[in-house]
Amino acid sequence: MPIYEYRCSSCGVQKDVMQKISDTPLTVCPACGKPTFSKQLSAAGFQLKGSGWYATDFKSSGSKPEAKSESAANTVSSATPTAGGNG
Secondary structure (H helix, E strand, O other), rough: EEEEHHHHHHOOEEEEEEEEOEEEEEEOOOOOOOEEEEEOOOOOEEOOOOOOOOOOOOOOOOOOOOHHHHHHHHHHHOOOOOOOOOO
């Protein structure tokens, strides 16, 4: 669900509001009651709800899963003993 930023042009109060995309924009300021409350042009945030979302989702540093499997393979191959090591 998107989080929109609103600002009142009369009293200057700012507020973040979680709304559905299909909801009508708010127009009445909750602080002063004037019809000068408008949605600001900003990057809309969103909130993930429900099961299946974890705190670690979408927080990777840009590495691909293939890179992780390659580094694991390199670790395994480097752990094998060298020929003639224990003679």
